[in-house]
Each structure stands twice: as C-alpha cells, then as structure tokens.
Amino acid sequence: MLLSPADLDPTQPLTADVCIVGAGAAGISIARSLANTSLRVLLLEGGGEQPSERSQELYRGEMATVYRKGKWGKEDRNYLMRSRLRYFGGTTNHWNGWCRPLEPVEFSDRAWVPHGGWPISRDDLAPWYRKATDVVQIPPFDPEEGYGRPRGRRMVCLADSPDIITRLFHWSPPTRFGSQYRQELVDAPNVRVLLEANALRAHATPERQHVTHLDVQLEDGPRLTVRASRFVFACGGIENARLMLLSELGSDAVGRYFMDHPHLRYAGQIVVGDELGVKGLTDLYFAARREGGQPTRTLGVFGTSAAFQATHRTLGFSAQLRSRRKEELNAVGEAVVAAQTVVRDLGRPKPQTWTPYSGLVMARGEQAPNPDSRVTLGDDTDRLGLRRVRLDWQVTEADARSLRTSMEALAHELGRVGIGRLRIRLKRDGLPELRGGDHHIGTTRMSAGPTNGVVDANCRVHGIDNLWIAGSSVFSTSGFANPTLTITALALRLADHLRREAP
C-alpha cells in the first residue's frame, strides 16, 4: 500500500521487519521480491512520484577533481545533479537500458588489479542474473559465454580472436522501475511505500554492531522514527556512502574506491572493408532480435579477452562503433580505404566497386579500485541540515594506459582479420579528455573483510548484524558493462537472503 502522511502518527515509531531506504532499481527489486511474504516491508523514498527541483536539489554536492584543468578537458561540475534522479524509480527514470552481466574475470582476483576482486564469482550470481533479465525485460544471456548469437538481422561477430571478441548488450525498453512496478507494490498487502521520506541518520548500539532505528524527515511534515529488525540501504552509489558516513557506520572503507566508467566519445575512427562480408558498420554492431514475440535490440561492442587482459595487465574495455556517413571520410581516411582496396583488387580481372564505411569509436573502460577516489562529507549542509557530499573521482594514468593498450589491440585485430583500419585518437601518455558514464560504483564495496571493503558476500555490512546495502556501491570492481543489470541481480539475491534468513 501507499502510505499517506495522514496515516502516520509522528509520536509513534513506524515499525517493519525490513526497512528499505531508497526506491530505485535495487530497492524496488527487493521490495517486489519480498511482496506477498510474511515479512512486513517498509519502502522509503526521499522523492515523490514525480521529479521535483526541491527533491533533486538535495543531490547537490561538491566536485573535488572530476577533471583536472588543462589535462582532462572541460570540467563537469554538474555531475552529481544530472547523473541521478531523486524520485520514485530513481535513476531508472532516465537510464538508457543497456544490459550486460559483468565478465567472470572481473569478479576474480586479478594479480594486476589492486585491492582484490569480489568474494563471489559470476557463477554464484548467475541464477539472479537470469531473474534480473526478466525484471528489465530483456532476453536471457547465454549462460556459457554471457552473450548469445543474435538472431534476426545478420551480425558479424569477432569470436575466435585471442585478443578481441564481440560482446553483446541487450537493450531494455528501458524499464522504468517506478511506473512499471508501482501498482504491484501498492497491491502487496505486506508492503508499505512511503514517499517524500528523507532518511537522515541511522542509529546503532554503542558497539556499532546493531542498527536500532532510523530518523526520517517527511517533506513538509513531521520527523519520524523507523524501527525495523533489518535495514537495507538502497539509495544509490553515492547516497549509500553518504548515509553511512552521516550515521558513522561501517569501516574506513566507506566512501572509498569510487569508480565510474571513463568514456572517450571519440577515441578513434574506423574504416571498414568488405573482406569478411561486412557491408557496413551496422553489420558489426547491431542486430534486431525477437524473443517471445517482443522485438528487442542487441548491440555489439568490441572487448578485450581475459587472456589479453592478463598478458597486458589491462582492465575491462569496450569499443562501440558509431556510423558516420561516407561523405564525412577525411582525406586520410580515404587514403586508408583506397590503399586497402588497391591491395584487395590487385590481380582481379574486373575489380568490384565497393563503398567504404567510416565511423567513430567510443571507448570506455574499467577503472582499478582506488581508495583515494572517494566520497566524503563536505562542509556545506542541505536544507535538512545534512552535510552534502564531496566527490573526489580520480582516474589514474594506469586506467588511461589500459584504454590505450586496448585500442591498439583492436586496431591490430581489425587489420589481422581484414575488416578495416583504426585511427587512435589517444595520446600515448597522460590522461585523455573523458567523461563519466554516470555509473557510481564501489563506495561500499563487497570484500572478504573490513580492511578493503564495507559489505560481505551477502551484502551485509561488516560488523553490523542487521544492516545490508544494495546497489552499485557494493560492486567490488566496476567491469566495463553498465551496472543496472548487476544491481538488479544482486538485489534479487539479497532479497532471497533476507527471506531465507528471516527470524
């Protein structure tokens, strides 16, 4: 049911078996999973059912070092405000719908990636990845490879290269969790949804081992106390850390290891030939697909293999092609195309006419976990009296080197198999101009112990017996894929854990 402030008695605490703070992809997924069980579930959302400037303003914060002047290009001071949405459904209200599981290697301990991998494997998460595809309304991924061969439109995939392979994304419609699942939650007899309920601070026992209650401020209303047997923070990759810091809970790792996916919108230029039967760029990256009568879209990107990453000590990487009209080929591009064709046509009695295709390459990469890249509390306070966040997102030269090395591998593979040529627009050293992917990862990362992480393999905060965290903040590593599918899978897994462990 949807609670109205009129239903509430501020002199009495709200009580629940499970209190979920935040109604985005994670919070809504957990609430749905616990619907129609014996558990009394309370889902708190700071925003309303519609966006409002007043709510969104609470996301304002301080950017410490998003882009370094003179080295990274222009600054993006609005990152904290524009990259997330503070109302029912959360940031799924504007996500693009790109879905792909993280790679198995990205879960593992990689000797060349500091601070360790996940305490769980991709296989451990596989059953919930499968369920998550239903939630975000996409077809399942191939359990063996994490991608399937697209049906319908022909797509040329690189699959047998030792270094570069095609990775497939499925596009969610995209599912807007708020509108899609609202009625389901309203109809569930054991779920109460309270909107415009701002979580202020969680209180714990003196030993900080048990959360006793949560202070909540209603918009234009009274302050409430929420008491629950178990609490789940599902406020997003930045706000989870902020609430933990405001509540003085968790280890020193809270807020550290912040990661996004560095995006290079123009990392290179590609020209393709037709030696593999590639008739155009779209053959390399796009396929329509129909599953269960519903058309879906599959997008291919180039990625580096696990073996390549181990050999060259690189991180996850993907390169997305973007079509460019033939007329936009510059002189050098023409030259490369021409030379390819001359070589191809040598000796043919009547060379065939063909059309060169050119496109742009957008690259994005994984970042290595870095404890100095972090969310802290700033000096300013918001209208609720809470300290705003200060984000110091750091991208290292090692992260940039990984992108460069991966692009070089892509160039070599395209030439080796005869698809085309790549022009790399990244310097060999220093940091390129880049932007984030608006993915907030790692600030309460999962770890075997509290030294380099905040939650355990079940997403429970180390050392606290009744507090769990959901969302991309628990990712130990970022991988290269968009996070929503993994957020949803982890949330569904956590819900099963909560249901199984219910007292």
Add this chain to the structure above:
Amino acid sequence: MKRRELLIGGASITGSVLLATIGCGPTQTVTLEVDLEPLLPIEAEPLGAAWRKLASADADPAAALFDDLKARGVVLQDPASLHAGLRDAIRDDFGRRRTVEVRGWVLSLTECRLFALIR
C-alpha cells in the same frame, strides 16, 4: 569507366594514377590494371610521406618491400600471387604487431612501404 593503372616496376605514370614502384630492376617490371574510379580522390600519398619522415621508416621502402615479398615466394609478375602475397603480408604484420602509427592510423609496415611508393 575510366581505367587506371597500378604499376609495380621501374616505370612511371602521370596524372591521377596510383603508382607503386618496386626497385627490383627492369627485368622484373610488372604492370597491373586496376579500376580506381570508385575510390578517387586517392590521397594515400600523404600517409606514405608522413611515414617516410619517421625515424623507423626504411631508407629504401621499395627494396624492403621487394625483399619481403620475395622472401614470401611471391611472383611479382603474377597478379594473383602478388595480390595474395600483399594481403598475407599485411595481415601477418597486424598479427605480429609489425605496425606503425602514422597520424593516428595503425598501419602495417607493408602497407606503409606501399604508400611510400605512391607518386
């Protein structure tokens, strides 16, 4: 349809015709006809010129290309052999990372040598 010529040998051609010269002596001159109409204007020459300015460039790209093709058993007078030899050499270059970055383009050493011969 305009016919263009690609010559591999000691001859020279003027105008908008792509010419590659391999310094293999007058007895090994090869002439091939290639239809380049769909590809004009062809400006591979700037890439070849840029490569030649690199310290790593061959002093005599024609000789280097010839030696390489000869070592592969390519028969220069046989268009099919030449075509296959060049294609394989270029792909091998990429596979073995025998490449050069010229103005950002990652090119095989063989095709750099070929570009450098364009007049």
